Amino acid sequence: MKTIVVGGGASGLIAALKARENSEVIILEKNDKLGKKLLLTGNGHCNYWNKEIDITKYESDSLETLKSIITEDNINEVYKYLYSLGIYPREKDGYIYPYSNQAYSFREVLEQNILKKGIKVIYNVKVTDVRKENDKFIITYNDTETITCDKLIISAGSVSYSKTGSTGDLYPILENLGHKLNPLYPALTSLKCDADFTKIWSGIRTDAKVSIYVNDKLKKEEVGEVQLTDYGISGVCVFNLSSIASSHMDEKVKVVINFLPNITDFEDFLYQRSKDLPDATMEEMFESIFSYKLNDIFFHNAHINSKAYYKSLTTSEINNLKEVMTHLELNITGTGDFAKAQVCKGGISLMDINPFSMESKKVSNLFITGEILDVNGICGGYNLAFAFITGYIAGDHHA
Numbered sequence: 001m002k003t004i005v006v007g008g009g010a011s012g013l014i015a016a017l018k019a020r021e022n023s024e025v026i027i028l029e030k031n032d033k034l035g036k037k038l039l040l041t042g043n044g045h046c047n048y049w050n051k052e053i054d055i056t057k058y059e060s061d062s063l064e065t066l067k068s069i070i071t072e073d074n075i076n077e078v079y080k081y082l083y084s085l086g087i088y089p090r091e092k093d094g095y096i097y098p099y100s101n102q103a104y105s106f107r108e109v110l111e112q113n114i115l116k117k118g119i120k121v122i123y124n125v126k127v128t129d130v131r132k133e134n135d136k137f138i139i140t141y142n143d144t145e146t147i148t149c150d151k152l153i154i155s156a157g158s159v160s161y162s163k164t165g166s167t168g169d170l171y172p173i174l175e176n177l178g179h180k181l182n183p184l185y186p187a188l189t190s191l192k193c194d195a196d197f198t199k200i201w202s203g204i205r206t207d208a209k210v211s212i213y214v215n216d217k218l219k220k221e222e223v224g225e226v227q228l229t230d231y232g233i234s235g236v237c238v239f240n241l242s243s244i245a246s247s248h249m250d251e252k253v254k255v256v257i258n259f260l261p262n263i264t265d266f267e268d269f270l271y272q273r274s275k276d277l278p279d280a281t282m283e284e285m286f287e288s289i290f291s292y293k294l295n296d297i298f299f300h301n302a303h304i305n306s307k308a309y310y311k312s313l314t315t316s317e318i319n320n321l322k323e324v325m326t327h328l329e330l331n332i333t334g335t336g337d338f339a340k341a342q343v344c345k346g347g348i349s350l351m352d353i354n355p356f357s358m359e360s361k362k363v364s365n366l367f368i369t370g371e372i373l374d375v376n377g378i379c380g381g382y383n384l385a386f387a388f389i390t391g392y393i394a395g396d397h398h399a
Contacts, residue, residue, distance in 0.1 A: 015153045198228070216252070245332050282306055
């Protein structure tokens with residue numbers, strides 16, 4: 001029996017290794033090396049797992065199907081399998097990295113296992129057609145070359161980070177085979193806004209709570225580090241909200257930033273601060289709390305003289321300051337594009353997949369795994385974990 005895996009990324013490599021236990025396996029890889037996108041994950045440190053994996057960390061068109069994939073048994077089994085391949089983990093704040101803290105070494109371990117198992121890899125391959133005849137798959141690649149197999153695993157990725165080869169080539173092919181393709185949107189990316197002060201705050205990093213609204217209805221909130229940029233906002237907590245923005249850009253989208261997320265009563269905080277520093281100006285009271293550039297924006301937008309003293313402020317001025325520090329509204333005008341997005345929202349419908357085998361419900365002996373499916377997770381290793389789990393299931397159950 002021959003199995004072909006299209007895509008030598010995270011999901012495809014695990015699928016190939018598991019399938020090799022019962023089948024001849026060939027990987028068709030678009031790049032000149034395996035696992036190219038893996039090298040970018042976790043800023044090159046490869047955050048490949050998380051201690052708290054569950055479906056609440058994901059979006060999908062079928063959470064019911066996802067529940068049968070992201071199970072405790074699957075999570076434990078695949079984590080142990082990665083360890084058995086030689087991945088020695090270390091944890092930081094629930095995030096799991098290889099102990100080397102290098103994505104390169106993670107990729108090397110997977111590639112070494114591919115070589116040891118005698119899995120053939122054909123590089124620089126662009127698949128242009130897949131059809132099935134007489135229970136055999138015929139794959140056309142580079143326009144003129146063909147190869148056949150008994151079972152086919154599609155692990156070709158989406159359209160995010162196109163420089164790594166993820167250009168969505170397999171979407172139309174899977175559509176032609178009867179699968180539903182849900183609309184694609186950038187996810188885990190930055191947000192753009194129309195504020196006139198972004199050039200001033202560019203380069204600042206600060207902790208905050210960010211809330212996203214669509215048509216004035218609260219959709220989600222995240223707390224963490226926010227990176228302030230010359231076009232808007234970025235950072236992990238912003239990334240985790242970005243798929244909501246990108247999929248609703250034809251509606252009114254805004255975010256509200258609370259720069260003092262740990263302060264429950266702003267007026268009392270300000271009063272206590274003035275008692276602790278009775279001779280301090282407003283600027284001096286906030287000197288060690290915010291960057292001077294951020295303070296300038298706050299005082300300017302609240303129409304307060306930064307050299308003024310607390311006792312001279314009116315109730316209206318205090319309310320204005322509270323508004324800009326704890327409820328700064330930004331109208332979202334766009335998001336980072338697919339080239340800069342870490343993953344995609346949307347893809348091949350999970351409802352077309354048997355979650356216990358990752359086999360297509362439309363075409364027998366065809367298995368679909370990883371990011372090409374309509375599943376996207378938040379930052380923290382969840383997307384790679386989904387890729388590994390689905391690859392493992394497909395490789396383990398397809399024989």
